[in-house]
Amino acid sequence: MAKYHKIIKQLAFVGFLCVYTVTLSCKKQTAENKEEVAETSSFTEKKDIQRIEPLNWWVGFKNPSLQLLVHHPNISKWTPEIRYTGVSIEKVHQADSPNYLFLDLNISESTKPGKFNIIFKKEGEPSLVHTYELKSRSKSAEDYLGFDSTDAIYLITPDRFANANPENDVIASMKDTSLDRTDGYARHGGDIKGIINHLDYIEDLGFTAIWSCPLLTNDMPEGSYHGYAITDYYQVDPRFGTIVDYLELSKKLSQKGMKLIMDQVANHCGVEHWWMKDFPFKDWVNHQEKYENRDENWEAGKNIMTTHRRTTNQDIYASEIDKKGMNEGWFVSAMPDLNQRNPFMARYTIQNSIWWIETANLGGIRQDTYPYPDKHFMSQWAGEIMHEYPNFNIVGEEWTNNPLLIAYWQKDNANKDGYNSNLKSPMDFAMQEKIVKGLNEEETWGTGFIEIYRALANDFIYVSPKDIMVFPDNHDMSRIFTQMYGSVVNTKMALSYILTLPRIPQLYYGTEILMHDFDNPGDHGLVRTDFPGGWNGDTVNAFTGEGLTNEQKDMQAYLKKILNYRKQSTAIHEGKTVHFAPENGIYVLFRIHEDEVVVHIMNKNVEPVELELQRFEEVGLDGKTLRNILTSTDVLWKDKFVLTEKGTTLLTTKLD
Numbered sequence: 001m002a003k004y005h006k007i008i009k010q011l012a013f014v015g016f017l018c019v020y021t022v023t024l025s026c027k028k029q030t031a032e033n034k035e036e037v038a039e040t041s042s043f044t045e046k047k048d049i050q051r052i053e054p055l056n057w058w059v060g061f062k063n064p065s066l067q068l069l070v071h072h073p074n075i076s077k078w079t080p081e082i083r084y085t086g087v088s089i090e091k092v093h094q095a096d097s098p099n100y101l102f103l104d105l106n107i108s109e110s111t112k113p114g115k116f117n118i119i120f121k122k123e124g125e126p127s128l129v130h131t132y133e134l135k136s137r138s139k140s141a142e143d144y145l146g147f148d149s150t151d152a153i154y155l156i157t158p159d160r161f162a163n164a165n166p167e168n169d170v171i172a173s174m175k176d177t178s179l180d181r182t183d184g185y186a187r188h189g190g191d192i193k194g195i196i197n198h199l200d201y202i203e204d205l206g207f208t209a210i211w212s213c214p215l216l217t218n219d220m221p222e223g224s225y226h227g228y229a230i231t232d233y234y235q236v237d238p239r240f241g242t243i244v245d246y247l248e249l250s251k252k253l254s255q256k257g258m259k260l261i262m263d264q265v266a267n268h269c270g271v272e273h274w275w276m277k278d279f280p281f282k283d284w285v286n287h288q289e290k291y292e293n294r295d296e297n298w299e300a301g302k303n304i305m306t307t308h309r310r311t312t313n314q315d316i317y318a319s320e321i322d323k324k325g326m327n328e329g330w331f332v333s334a335m336p337d338l339n340q341r342n343p344f345m346a347r348y349t350i351q352n353s354i355w356w357i358e359t360a361n362l363g364g365i366r367q368d369t370y371p372y373p374d375k376h377f378m379s380q381w382a383g384e385i386m387h388e389y390p391n392f393n394i395v396g397e398e399w400t401n402n403p404l405l406i407a408y409w410q411k412d413n414a415n416k417d418g419y420n421s422n423l424k425s426p427m428d429f430a431m432q433e434k435i436v437k438g439l440n441e442e443e444t445w446g447t448g449f450i451e452i453y454r455a456l457a458n459d460f461i462y463v464s465p466k467d468i469m470v471f472p473d474n475h476d477m478s479r480i481f482t483q484m485y486g487s488v489v490n491t492k493m494a495l496s497y498i499l500t501l502p503r504i505p506q507l508y509y510g511t512e513i514l515m516h517d518f519d520n521p522g523d524h525g526l527v528r529t530d531f532p533g534g535w536n537g538d539t540v541n542a543f544t545g546e547g548l549t550n551e552q553k554d555m556q557a558y559l560k561k562i563l564n565y566r567k568q569s570t571a572i573h574e575g576k577t578v579h580f581a582p583e584n585g586i587y588v589l590f591r592i593h594e595d596e597v598v599v600h601i602m603n604k605n606v607e608p609v610e611l612e613l614q615r616f617e618e619v620g621l622d623g624k625t626l627r628n629i630l631t632s633t634d635v636l637w638k639d640k641f642v643l644t645e646k647g648t649t650l651l652t653t654k655l656d
Contacts, residue, residue, distance in 0.1 A: 184525015206563025
């Protein structure tokens with residue numbers, strides 16, 4: 001019996017030890033939790049580090065990884081530490097420069113939004129502390145709706161649109177202090193507030209989205225107005241305003257049901273970018289060694305410029321040296337070519353795009369010079385964005401008149417090399433060129449409207465024609481009125497056709513008032529002329545109509561009617577397209593969706609001409625009443641239709 005009592009005592013003692021151990025463990029864990037809670041909920045905000053980018057982040061992404069760029073004198077000798085529930089440092093990367101660290105963080109699915117300190121420690125030195133914030137997302141990823149074929153996009157060069165705040169026209173601390181409206185290549189003073197103040201005008205015309213040329217800081221000694229030589233990817237250029245202004249623009253667009261498209265540049269930065277004075281790695285930009293070892297004989301980038309041989313991206317016979325000459329060359333000597341093959345540069349660029357989508361509630365991205373960066377990186381970039389935001393959209397600039405090259409860049413195209421760009425919307429420079437050529441040429445066999453007809457017939461090569469962006473002109477080419485040699489009627493036909501196609505249309509500011517560059521066609525300073533009425537003292541005001549010619553007012557009214565009809569037209573947004581080969585100087589196209597049929601007729605005959613309607617019997621309009629969208633008059637579709645003058649006739653079966 002004593003033997004059993006002894007065993008029972010031993011078991012009790014073991015049980016006591018287990019309970020005691022568990023209790024100690026719980027107390028220890030509780031103490032650690034309290035310490036962690038204290039660290040995350042009660043601390044003094046500090047910004048000891050010169051630069052950490054991204055500036056903040058969010059919880060709830062599909063990708064739990066975040067890479068922080070840390071820039072501070074000799075920061076590589078310091079050890080970072082984070083105590084915040086759900087956030088862990090997975091890896092610390094030292095760079096070639098001692099002034100950088102790259103921190104790989106993991107943000108778990110359960111992480112709560114909040115602020116925490118990143119503590120940098122070094123033996124014998126007081127800690128450096130930088131407060132970082134993880135925010136909650138303002139809406140779900142699925143609710144970020146990108147532009148599509150239901151939209152009509154208004155492109156703005158902000159320095160040339162409207163100046164609402166003259167006080168920020170010149171910033172004394174910046175390198176370019178020019179302000180001269182008579183100089184096409186100096187700054188003119190347009191700003192974000194100027195766009196905000198005229199949103200009613202843009203909406204009233206019938207546009208549903210705005211694409212502004214880049215608004216980020218371009219602290220360059222000259223030519224800084226255009227925005228494409230970025231020197232800080234996380235800062236709005238103070239001559240355009242502040243990030244508060246940019247967010248106000250986004251908010252007011254959203255309130256109107258409109259979208260904000262951000263112009264981004266992954267291929268290059270400005271040569272005055274802050275990192276050009278302290279590269280993180282030896283391969284941060286292409287031809288970096290030549291740049292760093294330059295002397296007075298460098299000749300502003302001799303032998304490092306891109307070849308512009310864009311077909312090397314698709315050419316199955318292209319040599320490696322030609323590929324490198326294209327993708328690794330600098331765009332111009334003032335714009336260093338970023339090396340996206342460096343994984344840290346790649347991550348930086350992707351995270352920057354996501355940061356702006358979340359921060360500014362973007363409705364799309366326009367990516368500049370799309371075929372110039374490393375194409376595999378661009379696929380990764382677009383793929384990661386679209387993975388996070390499945391209903392978003394990106395348009396990429398590929399300036400080519402070859403539909404095969406345009407098709408190559410569209411997502412899911414059956415490319416021979418297996419490449420998938422993940423890009424939903426390339427640009428249709430090919431169609432733009434054919435529209436201009438077809439309208440300007442006389443009607444003979446194989447020329448004139450047949451050029452446009454054949455161009456649209458090439459849509460068989462595209463995965464999704466309605467996701468391609470088409471336009472009459474943009475900030476880099478002559479105005480459409482100039483391309484049409486001053487013909488108002490041809491300009492109208494070009495615009496109505498573009499707005500009826502199975503495409504996403506984009507128009508440049510001022511097209512609605514026949515802005516032109518007749519004096520020097522193609523000159524960027526003239527192409528980007530100030531919008532009249534955007535500056536105090538302008539004698540002509542296109543926003544109110546004051547001082548406009550009758551032709552300019554007529555063009556405004558013309559576009560307003562088409563754009564506002566288009567806004568509500570399912571047939572134009574997603575309907576079937578049927579067109580008939582041009583005959584006798586007439587080209588007819590139909591857009592069809594259920595009971596809505598839109599008829600677009602272009603006619604080059606200056607004298608009245610009869611259009612026989614029997615040829616279009618398959619469309620099923622015989623005996624129906626249609627309304628002229630431009631004149632609001634009704635016509636009967638029966639036997640013949642008389643075209644009284646050269647130009648566009650636009651009809652619809654919608655009578656209400």
